[in-house]
Amino acid sequence: MAPTSEILTAERILEAxxxxxxxxxxxxxxxxxxxxxxxxxHGSVYRHFRTKAALRxxxxxxxxxxxxxxxxxxxxGEGDPEARLRDWLAALFAAKRRKxxxxxxxxxxxxxxxxxxxxxxxxxxxxxxxxxxRIIQAGVETGDFAATDPEATARAVFQATGRFHDPCYAxxxxxxxxxxxxxxxxxxxxxxxxx
Numbered sequence: 001m002a003p004t005s006e007i008l009t010a011e012r013i014l015e016a017x018x019x020x021x022x023x024x025x026x027x028x029x030x031x032x033x034x035x036x037x038x039x040x041x042h043g044s045v046y047r048h049f050r051t052k053a054a055l056r057x058x059x060x061x062x063x064x065x066x067x068x069x070x071x072x073x074x075x076x077g078e079g080d081p082e083a084r085l086r087d088w089l090a091a092l093f094a095a096k097r098r099k100x101x102x103x104x105x106x107x108x109x110x111x112x113x114x115x116x117x118x119x120x121x122x123x124x125x126x127x128x129x130x131x132x133x134r135i136i137q138a139g140v141e142t143g144d145f146a147a148t149d150p151e152a153t154a155r156a157v158f159q160a161t162g163r164f165h166d167p168c169y170a171x172x173x174x175x176x177x178x179x180x181x182x183x184x185x186x187x188x189x190x191x192x193x194x195x
Contacts (some may be wrong), residue, residue, distance in 0.1 A: 008040055008114045010048045010058070022105060026112040033056065057120055060113040064124040067095045068131075075131035081139030082190055085157075088135060089186050092128070093164040093173075100170040111167050129154045140195065144193035155191055 006012065016037045020029045031052050037043040049055035074088045101105045114121050132154035139145030147153040163169045164182050172178060 008038065009042055009049070012038065013045055013048050013055070014059050014062050017055060021059070021109045021113075022103070023104070026056075026109050032096070042149060053116075053175070057117045058112065059122040060117045061123070062112050064114070064120060067092070067099075068127045070095050070123060071128065071131055075134050081142055081144045081194075083087050083097055084140070085132075085135050085190065085193075086186055088131065089157075089161055089164075090182075091171055094167045095181055096167070096170070097173045100167070100173060101157075107170065111170075112145075125158070132157055136193070144195065145193040153193070157193075160189055161185060163170070 001086040013034065017029070017034050020033045020037055023029075024033060031045050032042045034055070035045045039137070045055070049058060071088055071091055074084055074091055087164075104127075129151075133151045136145055136147055136153050136157070140147050140150055161182075162173065162185055164178075164185070
């Protein structure tokens with residue numbers, strides 16, 4: 001193995017793991033492949049991630065966190081709650097479409113990994129619904145939305161828009177009419193939230 005002059009960090013390992021997953025897919029990618037890509041022993045990788053499952057969970061969480069990070073600014077923003085809700089839902093749809101269309105092999109790999117890592121997916125969904133809750137709560141406070149339970153309403157909005165962010169629908173995202181369908185669902189939800 002080639003000696004490495006860079007310090008081995010969890011972030012470097014996750015980057016290399018993503019590259020190995022892209023090349024080999026989830027069924028064939030191994031910790032040894034990741035170590036080889038980094039020029040270190042597989043024991044060095046295991047010092048950061050105790051098991052292959054822990055490594056796969058961490059790379060899945062990292063992937064999901066990118067989407068959460070993109071959306072958090074909209075959720076935390078100021079201004080019209082209806083516009084923020086529309087922007088947030090559109091950004092979620094766009095992020096998922098970008099992931100599915102921009103790198104279909106890696107998207108397929110992450111679909112497998114998210115199926116393996118229910119805890120990471122659960123945390124991701126909880127974070128996203130928490131962001132939606134903040135937007136809906138802001139709308140209740142300004143009188144733009146009538147929701148007696150912003151948290152339950154956020155879960156309902158998230159579930160109602162599932163076709164536009166749940167990976168099981170990825171094939172439908174590029175079909176003709178997907179944008180129009182998305183706009184219709186969002187319009188319906190927004191009308192339902194108004195007092």
